[in-house]
Amino acid sequence: IMSLFGEVPQATPVAVFKLSNDFKEDPNPMKVNLGVGAYRTDEGQPWVLPVVKKVEKLIVADNRLNHEYLPILGLPEFRSSASKIALGEDSPAIQESRVGAVQCLGGTGALKMGAEFLRRWYNGNDNMKTPVYVSAPTWENHNSVFANAGFKDVRPYKYWDAEKRGLDLDGFLGDLETAPKHSIFVLHACAHNPTGTDPTHVEWMQVAEVMKRRKLFVFFDSAYQGFASGCLDKDAWAVRNFVTQGFEMFCAQSFSKNFGLYNERVGNLTIVARDADNVRRVLSQMEKIVRVTWSNPPSQGARLVAITLNRAELFAEWKDNVKTMADRVLLMRASLQAKLQALGTPGTWDHITQQIGMFSFTGLNPKQVEYMIKERSIYLMASGRINMCGLTTKNIDYVAKSIHETVVNVQ
């Protein structure tokens, strides 16, 4: 019999996962994975945070806990404490009861819920023509999330200046000025993925000024709070400043990286609105969207985070664990930059230490990337993005030498 799926084409695999796959299958003992964005210890191993291990034991030991459904919008104590992390405990918006939250499946899930809501209710009803701007470059899934939510016009805004290896502020502000009114802008709260280049405070305020004047929608993606500087509050500066400036906005939060809870899918969509009544109505509509997507979110990860954030000693321990991760990344940055400098590798390498967070946009071109992978078994994204967490004191010499060799031999 003819198959109903006879015409289903083979889809191309998601690049970053294919990279990990290829790395796994590579027999070269010197191989290094600088691909997917997950933290690694100096032994190159995944790291379950000590505070997470502690809280897991608490959960297992607590016989009062069960596996019942969470409410549609998620675990209440998770939602409120997660929003506090982003906005600050003393946020005026929280004090004014104009903050709402939806527990979602990771940062992706939070972006998804926000996107679905905006398509239905923002700038008219079911207006799929509202332009959605994502940075050039950006996390590749941003495009798919918004397109799949129905938005027909997902466009890039200028962000990365490849020549000067820094922020193209003029280009960014220029795109903000010319964007149609009410356009949605996806902003990286800190530790921009993939470039590691964040606006300064002054630059953020310039962005805010234009967005306010031109009535553009603020949608923060906060996947690395704590990873940029090692300090949660510092990393939330942009989000909190925009709140102070009076914006209504969405902030998609991920706890995958800063809690190391990647596979438990812990995320939160924080909603800042004009007042409590708006929050209430928005949340009621969010429930409808959640119900036809996953009904209610998974319990384990949210419980873990909520317990940690709501107990002083655990919260302190968590902040310390985050700083441990951020510090190791900073050390690897400094180390790599120093080695490239010592080798006399052509070009300037200051961007390695200037860039922020887990990733660095090395500036290697596709041919050079291919060389690194094929000849050196060092796996990185075609864009030249490396995950600093993949570097260790044991492999950094090899990586530095390989980058040097590649830059010298491959143009």
Added chain:
Amino acid sequence: NHKTLETSWLAFLASDVHPPHDWSSISWWSEVQMGPPDPILGVSEAYKRDTNPKKINLGVGAYRDDQGKPYVLSCVRKAEAQIAAKKLDKEYLAIGGLGDFTKACAKLALGDDNEVIKSGRNITVQTISGTGSLRIGANFLSRFHTEARDVYLPKPSWGNHTPIFRDAGMQLKAYTYYDPKTCGFDFQGALNDISKIPEKSVIMLHACAHNPTGVDPRPEQWKEIADLVKKRNLLVFFDMAYQGFASGDIDRDAWAVRYFIEQGHNIVLSQSFAKNMGLYGERVGGFTVVCKDAEEAKRVESQLKILIRPIYSNPPMNGARIAATILNTPDLYKEWLGEVHGMANRIITMRELLVANLKKEGSTRNWKHVIDQIGMFCFTGLKPEQVERLTKEFSVYMTKDGRISMAGVTSGNVGYLAQGIHAVTK
């Protein structure tokens, strides 16, 4: 110099914190209407607000023990302890989920020795419980099953089926299923309607323990349905959320699914482990497409991943790990089968008790359907006004369609429940 410029720029911007015009009063969300409460989940929320000590929650299908308490299965606790001892990492799962889980999930539904699994012509992905599975399925059909946009649901069906398929861009139609006169299966009505369904349409079948009616076709009836569906060349979408809960026997409850496959239907299938493993909040489910061959299964898999990635990237580990441990560890699996059997039996006992109590109250109505119906739910036959009275006057919470979750009935509350039902129906 740069520092002076920055300071004055900051001062300039700081002074503009509250701009003069409409900023502070207008909201982007002024036109957003208040959404109505969810018809099913909203029931539990109303129940929570009620202060009557005798209140009973017969709304959502979540199993309760005879004390009315949530029941964490013993095999689940054991699996959790085993997992904790392993000190596993928390790295992202693949988009399609935990391999140990998806393989076992398919085997559970199709049978260990099923030819489909042996030939690799199924693709099974881990999903966010049953809802997530149905949604991925709906999205997949919407994108790739372009010959037909219509999904035929049994009348009635789970309330959330309609909005899920609609949101995915499909159109909803219905086929006769429940006979309110007999509170049973309208077999002829179903066959009549199915015979008229346009070719290639999608037909949704509840594998067992039909929700909300508890009315399942008998094997001979399933055979005729399978035959007719094949003649009509329909795409079968099985929803199996209660495997084990209907008869207490895993294999018996999967009989219809396996029969259809045997007869050559390349079905799509949603599975949930919310009820049969009590893993509700962990969100454990699977979505399976039975393909023509392994090559097609690979293509379909690649497209399912493309659908999943922009929703939640990859699924949660905890529940899948628990389920996989149970399914793949022989003595845990055995223990699980016993516990599912136990849950199903308690429900069967409650059905019998309820009918006995109704008779004791003096009810002269025919309540046979309460015992004949299968699974977690009972379609009482109560009308909306009667349901409203039952809620208002007796604090008995259920959905407006007259569906009660038998799992919420206990030996402690069955007398009071019978009182209430008799009061509103006499």
